[in-house]
Amino acid sequence: QLQLQESGPGLVKPSETLSLTCTVSGGSMSSSSYYWGWIRQPPGKGLEWIGSIYYSGSTYYNPSLKSRVTISVDTSKNQFSLKLSSVTAADTAVYYCARLDWLLYYFDYWGQGTLVSVSS
Amino acid sequence: QSALTQPASVSGSPGQSITISCTGTSSDVGNYNLVSWYQQHPGKAPKVMIYEVSKRPSGLSNRFSGSKSGNTASLTISGLQAEDEADYYCCSYAGSSTWVFGGGTKLTVL
Numbered sequence: 001q002l003q004l005q006e007s008g009p010g011l012v013k014p015s016e017t018l019s020l021t022c023t024v025s026g027g028s029m030s031s032s033s034y035y036w037g038w039i040r041q042p043p044g045k046g047l048e049w050i051g052s053i054y055y056s057g058s059t060y061y062n063p064s065l066k067s068r069v070t071i072s073v074d075t076s077k078n079q080f081s082l083k084l085s086s087v088t089a090a091d092t093a094v095y096y097c098a099r100l101d102w103l104l105y106y107f108d109y110w111g112q113g114t115l116v117s118v119s120s
Numbered sequence: 121q122s123a124l125t126q127p128a129s130v131s132g133s134p135g136q137s138i139t140i141s142c143t144g145t146s147s148d149v150g151n152y153n154l155v156s157w158y159q160q161h162p163g164k165a166p167k168v169m170i171y172e173v174s175k176r177p178s179g180l181s182n183r184f185s186g187s188k189s190g191n192t193a194s195l196t197i198s199g200l201q202a203e204d205e206a207d208y209y210c211c212s213y214a215g216s217s218t219w220v221f222g223g224g225t226k227l228t229v230l
Contacts, residue, residue: 035217046123046224047158047166047209052217060217063121096165105172105213106156110165 002027004097004111011117012091018084018116022097023077030055030075035100037107038071038082040093048093052100053080087118124149124210124222131228137198140225142210143191148220150191154213157186157195160224161206169208170195197227205229 008020022036029036037052051061053071061069065084073080084091094115098107125143132138142149142157149155153173158166168177170186173193183204185196193212197204210222 037219039221047211047221048123049211049219049221052219062218100219104175105154106168106211107158107166108168108177110167113165 002099002109004099004109006095006097006111006114008114008116010115011119012087013120014088014118015086018082018087018091018118020082020095020097020114020116021079022081022111023079024099025078028075029073029078029080033101033103035060035102036073036080037098037100039096039098039107040091041096041113042090042093045093050082050084050095089118092116092118121214121218121220124212124220126208126210126222126225128223129226129228131230132197132200133230134200134202136200137196138200138227139197140195140208140210140227142193142195142212142222144193144212144220145191148212148214149188149193151215152213153188155186155188155193156211157184157193158209158211159204159206160209166209200229202229 003025035052038050068085070083094113096113097111099109157170160166173188174186214220
């Protein structure tokens with residue numbers, strides 16, 4: 001059974017960079033059928049797609065966040081990572097990593113989510 | 121890329137049917153048959169209920185169905201049950217390997 005687990009600091013100071021890692025277990029990230037993505041959800045609000053990455057390293061970002069987002073992959077560790085720079089309180093959210101099935105076009109496996117608060 | 125528009129809340133009694141709408145544009149919902157719907161219970165990760173507008177993942181209840189007309193997709197839940205009470209989100213492919221979610225709808229089972 002595939003599992004995804006987010007990890008990283010739960011508190012980040014304003015103007016600093018948020019960094020999270022998603023560790024994938026129970027399967028390989030190197031399949032051509034899947035992309036790997038980050039999605040966030042501010043407290044009490046809706047979901048927002050942040051971006052996705054292919055195992056080859058190709059990246060795709062939400063245009064509204066593109067200038068501040070970097071997603072990378074390390075297939076040797078079965079991990080992919082998110083960096084969001086110049087954070088503000090508006091970036092406080094639960095951050096989910098998820099697998100995108102590129103054949104069926106939906107996010108089929110999700111991590112449990114991790115709350116990241118931006119505060120001094 | 122703007123969020124898809126969903127009603128903030130809907131409600132229904134056990135056994136009834138409800139429909140949640142999801143309105144986008146000709147750049148996302150209207151241009152691709154790649155709308156999916158997710159159910160999210162409090163404190164939990166979202167779970168897909170419908171993909172490619174109207175397909176159900178294996179093992180999911182046939183009480184859930186989806187459709188699309190123009191720029192608006194819809195999720196219908198028939199035979200409402202208490203466990204259906206949750207937040208529901210639509211999601212659409214928006215071209216160039218990008219995705220957009222709806223603002224979410226809170227379903228209350230009365």
